[in-house]
Amino acid sequence: MKLNLFDSHVHSVQSHDGQSATGELCAWALDHGVMGVCVTDHFECDIPDQQADIEKTLREVALLQEKNKGRIRMTRGIELAQGHLFPETAAGLLDKMDFDFVLGSVHCATPGTDIGVINFNDPAVKVSQVLESYFQSSYEMAKQGQFDAMAHFGYPERYIWGKYRIPVNFLPYEEVIQETLRLLVEGGKGLEVNTSGYRQGLGKTIPVLGILKRYFQLGGRIVTLGSDAHRAEDIAADFDVAMDILTGIGFQYFAFYRERQPVMLKLI
Numbered sequence: 468m469k470l471n472l473f474d475s476h477v478h479s480v481q482s483h484d485g486q487s488a489t490g491e492l493c494a495w496a497l498d499h500g501v502m503g504v505c506v507t508d509h510f511e512c513d514i515p516d517q518q519a520d521i522e523k524t525l526r527e528v529a530l531l532q533e534k535n536k537g538r539i540r541m542t543r544g545i546e547l548a549q550g551h552l553f554p555e556t557a558a559g560l561l562d563k564m565d566f567d568f569v570l571g572s573v574h575c576a577t578p579g580t581d582i583g584v585i586n587f588n589d590p591a592v593k594v595s596q597v598l599e600s601y602f603q604s605s606y607e608m609a610k611q612g613q614f615d616a617m618a619h620f621g622y623p624e625r626y627i628w629g630k631y632r633i634p635v636n637f638l639p640y641e642e643v644i645q646e647t648l649r650l651l652v653e654g655g656k657g658l659e660v661n662t663s664g665y666r667q668g669l670g671k672t673i674p675v676l677g678i679l680k681r682y683f684q685l686g687g688r689i690v691t692l693g694s695d696a697h698r699a700e701d702i703a704a705d706f707d708v709a710m711d712i713l714t715g716i717g718f719q720y721f722a723f724y725r726e727r728q729p730v731m732l733k734l735i
């Protein structure tokens with residue numbers, strides 16, 4: 468039985484790469500004692516064919532919540548990517564729909580191309596340029612602040628090391644990382660601990676331990692847990708490991724969001 472587990476980053480089949488219907492996500496979570504799931508389908512502001520029908524997801528989630536009241540908490544989310552490049556699109560979405568949780572993501576180093584599809588074996592691709600542009604974009608997104616928690620901060624490593632086994636050094640970006648974290652803390656924004664790296668060859672959380680420590684040292688206390696599951700079976704995967712890492716740093720609580728406000732739960 469998994470107690471006190473809330474997964475704040477799960478995709479349904481409405482995402483271009485999702486495999487499970489919202490009902491399947493809910494049923495799996497109920498069967499495995501997961502207390503809550505936030506469905507965060509993709510909306511890539513700069514990639515029109517990767518924009519889920521968010522209104523449909525929200526309707527389905529609300530129905531599931533109603534049907535399973537008192538047994539599980541299903542919350543209405545979105546993974547809003549590259550929102551800082553399209554502030555009006557982002558603002559329009561956030562105005563139009565009622566969200567519990569807005570996960571802010573940067574997936575692209577160059578608009579329109581997810582870092583996950585770049586061929587890092589191509590000599591024309593410069594890892595340093597991708598990282599530089601990624602961290603700068605993350606900083607811009609933090610500055611703009613149209614989200615509740617920043618998703619998978621350090622995302623390129625999932626592919627550069629996780630898939631291509633090219634070592635990644637974050638040292639040259641220390642300053643921009645620090646400033647991004649400072650903006651998050653000052654803005655009362657959360658930082659996601661994404662566990663997908665354990666299933667995708669990276670073997671660690673995103674962000675890495677050093678970045679989580681830095682957020683804590685700067686006064687950040689709002690961490691959400693996200694499996695980034697694209698199928699029901701991956702919900703809350705490796706949350707035990709993530710919780711141990713967080714308690715090791717000094718965190719006592721993690722958060723999920725309800726009506727855009729963090730609700731703190733004890734780390735177990």
Ligand SMILES: [Zn+2]
Nearest residue numbers: 546572618619
């Ligand atoms: Zn993502």
Ligand SMILES: [Zn+2]
Nearest residue numbers: 476478546695
């Ligand atoms: Zn995701």
